Amino acid sequence: MARGRKLYEGKAKVLFAGPEPGTIIQYFKDDATAFNNVKKGTITGKGVLNNRISEYLMTKLMEIGIPTHFLKRINMREQLIREVEIIPVEIIVRNIAAGSMSKRLGIPEGTQLPRSIVEYCYKSDELGDPLIAEEHITAFGWASPQDLDDILAMSLRVNDFLSGLFAGIGIKLVDFKLEYGRIFDENGEMRIVLADEISPDNCRLWDTTTNEKMDKDRFRRDLGNVAEAYQEVARRLGILPEGGLQDLQGSDTLQ
Incomplete structure (x- = not known):
């Protein structure tokens, strides 16, 4: 091609x-x-x-x-x-405390969260992808309130589906990052679609039985293999x- x-x-x-x-x-x-x-x-x-x-x-x-x-x-x-026109917001869906959440809030890594928690980060390498609130997203026009509602609903649905899929093969979906973009059709109508990738690069995946890490944390933490x-x-x-x-x-x- x-x-x-x-x-x-x-x-x-x-x-x-x-x-x-x-x-x-x-x-x-x-x-x-x-x-x-x-x-x-x-x-x-x-x-x-x-x-x-x-x-x-x-x-x-x-x-x-x-x-x-x-x-x-x-x-x-x-x-x-x-x-797509990428929306400059990263959506982090967390099911188990790990990584930056554990460091920020002092929650021991591996703690099952009472419910799935969604966090937002501003997509900027220069600023280190800082944590932001919904108010930042709508105030600065990165996404409208309706867009954000759609993104949240899709993200939670993705989490439900992938959690079940991975559980079926002996893997816990600890947390993951999603990105979205806008597509415009010939009539100028806009729709929001899931973009980027879904892989061990942007998902935390642990073995269900051993909690062995099966994702990029092995690189981050020099765990080998x-x-x-x-x-x-x-x-x-x-x-x-x-x-x-x-x-x-x-x-x-x-x-």
Whole structure:
């Protein structure tokens, strides 16, 4: 599939102009970062695995009526997505205390929360993605009150579905980050869709029995076996790459 000019390169993905107007090719890198890009490294095969995992989860969510930017996977490291206007707000859905919540509030990591808690962060690498309130979002015009209601409802539905899906394969969905974007049709009508990716890069996933971490916290905390943890998530989902793991190095796709 013809790839156009590079539009953007982030910490984990590269975006290229797609073959048709309104489309983008999203390339998944093996680069890994943590603590607002302070810690950097490489997780061999992460891009391949995240491409497959995100494809699988986005497809499952579309089957239950969640609109997304995903169109199709092109190859081991690339997928075709719709071009969206990204809303500069990250939605964090938390089921179990971990990470920054535990540090901020002094809640021991692993504490089951009385209910799912949704937090919002302003999407800004320069500012370190600061925690914000709904009032910031609506006051500064990042999203309207109705948009925010729709985003909250979709996020909670995503949480319910993914929590059940992961529980079925012996994994706890501790917390995760979502991003949304706006799509405009030929009549100028706008709708909000789920964007970015859903993978062990932006989900905390713990083994149900052992609480072993199966996500990017293994990289953040120098726990080792990072690639193996991502592979285990893909294995349990039944979506390890075709032909096994021989393409996990795959550097020649991005030239």
